[in-house]
Amino acid sequence: MSRNAESTAFRSALEVVRGVEPRVADAIAAELADQRESLKLIASENYASPATLLAMGNWFSDKYAEGTVGRRFYAGCQNVDTVEALAAEHARELFGASHAYVQPHSGIDANLVAFWAILADRVESPALKKAQARQVNDLTEADWFALRRELGNQRMLGMSLDAGGHLTHGFRPNISGKMFDQRSYGTDPATGLIDYDRVAEAAREFKPLILVAGYSAYPRKVNFRIMREIADSxxxxxxxxxxxxxxxxxxxxFTGDFDPVPHAHIVTTTTHKSLRGPRGGMVLCGPELADQVDRGCPMVLGGPLPHVMAAKAVALAEARRPDFADYAQRIVDNAQALADGLLRRGATLVTGGTDNHLVLIDVSGYGLTGRQAEQALLDSGIVTNRNSVPQDPNGAWYTSGIRIGTPALTTRGLGAAEMDATAELIHTVLSQTTPGTGPDGAASKAKYVLDPAVAESVGKQAADLLTPFPLYPAVDLG
Incomplete structure (x- = not known):
């Protein structure tokens, strides 16, 4: 797509929207301006390509398409079949998976599909077999009671939230914590690293139906070969x-022992974050679970979103290009440069560094909570998010950590030198922020004090740092 074509496409789209509700058009334009000016370090965010964004704004949004390719409950889905099949094909080829299911709307949806597919495959229940055979009308009330009890009483072992795990891995506020009898494995208190011997011990004691690996705030690789051996045991x-x-x-x-696809029975993912696609989810699995996974709609999903599946197909096609491998390596190189810059300035990092795309700063060394640090950085033009650290004394709301990641800035083209400059800006803000007090004079975990001149100076430096790396340079909204 030419630079002129991109500008024309987005400018024309906003003009059409503005003709109906100008406040929405203004908000969309403002969001682009904000993202262009902010030093975005949220590890779970990125910038999708113009082609991916444009693939979502089209007539596929008007279609209902329950079912799977070639087996829809609605007529007239031949074009939806095309884009869903393309997205699944790109996913299989990209990850070396035998089966890909691209309908999930989000990461939690992908996990729910995986959970129910595993339950349907593993739980030995006459009532469940009747339901799977579509003999639902033959189920008695006793059958339904037994089915609910059996499906809601299985065991899951996953990474603890404060060690870097995710809410969808069995924690009470999430539906997964209500579905499963859950137990967590943590990390070594001294190193912050996964202790595989302790995971194996927990698995032997707890005997879970599902062993979950993966994380949202663990800055190291995971050895999936060892985890599979634990599951098999x-x-x-x-x-x-x-x-x-x-x-x-x-x-x-991530290859070999650190590539989950050859080792896991089932793999879930979002399609945004480091994959740089549209917001959505996906499930990869072998033939043993494929039929169950493909029942995701209507099992736990509503109607598929064909316009988002079209965007997934575009983004996955982009990820199959040779330059994506270079991009992925630069994500890690930048994260390590950022970590090194912070360490040299005296910051405390969970695990002492990173092997992946994220860095977790323990801001208690600056005398702050994560909430105070997050807001002080935001005031200074640096967008991050607070996050728990292992054995966090401040809990999951205030936290003691700040999670930062490099996928978005790497997309903009920033490199090692800019990561070191970013580390300096972060350190400047955190070292000059102090805890505030509440109305009663007591120490606050939320309020903080930062000289506005410091915030303004850092914000200007952050903007200057971004100037050589324009976001969506081909898009001029006029």
Whole structure:
């Protein structure tokens, strides 16, 4: 697509929207301006390509398409079949998977599909077999009671939230924590690293139906070969949630023992984050679970979103290009440069560094909570998010950590020198922020004090740092 074509496409789209509701058009334009001016370091965010964004705004949005390719409950889905089949084909080829299901709307949806597919495959229940055979009308009330009890009483072993795990891996506020009898494995208190011997011990004691690996705030690789061996030793299904690092797998930065696809029974992911696609989810699996996975709609999903599946096909096609591997490697190189810059300035990092796309700063060394640090950085033009650290004394709301990641800035073209400059800006803000007090004079975990002149100076430096790396340079909204 030419530079002029991109500008014309987005400018024309906003003009059409403005003719109906100008406030929405203004908000869309403002979001682009904000993203262009902000030093975006949220590890779970990225910038999708113009082609991916444009693939979502079209007539596919008007279609209902329950079912799967060639087996729809609605007529007239031949074009939806085309884009869904293309997205699945690109996913299989990109990740070396035998089956790909591209309908999930999000990461939690992908995980729910995986959970129910595993339950349907593993739970020995006459009532479940009747339901799967579509003999639902033959189920008695006793059958339904037994089915609910059996499906809601299985065991899951996943990474603890404060060690870097995710809410969807069995934690009570999430539906997964209500579905499963869940137990967590943590990390070594001294190193912050996964202790595989302790994971194996927990698995032998707990005997889970599902062993989950994957993370949202663990800055190291995971050895999936060892995790599969642990799962096999207790007869568990091994599931990997690679939502955060899927781009590093796609780009062949994570290979061998660190590539989950050859080792897991089932793999879930989002399609945004490091994969740089539209917001959505995906499930990869072998033939043993394929039929169950393909029942995701209507099992736990509503109607598929054909316009998003079209965008997934575009983004996955982009990820199969040779330059994506270079991009994925630069994500890791930048994260390590950022970590090194912070360490040299005295910051405390969980695990002492990173092997992947994210860095986790323990801001208690600056005398701050994560909430205070997050807002002080935001005031200074640096967008991050607070995050728990292992054994966090401040809990999951205030936290003691800041999670930062490099996928988005790497997309803009920033490199090692800019990562060192970013580390200096982060350190400047955190070292000059102090805790505030509440109305009663007591110390606050939320309020903070930062000289506005410091915030303004850092914000200007952040903007200057971004100037040589324009975001969507071909898009001029006029």
């Amino acid at each position: 207790v007869g568990a299904t091994f599931m990997v949630d690679m939502a955060h690092f899927a781009g590093l797998v796609a780009g062949k930065v």
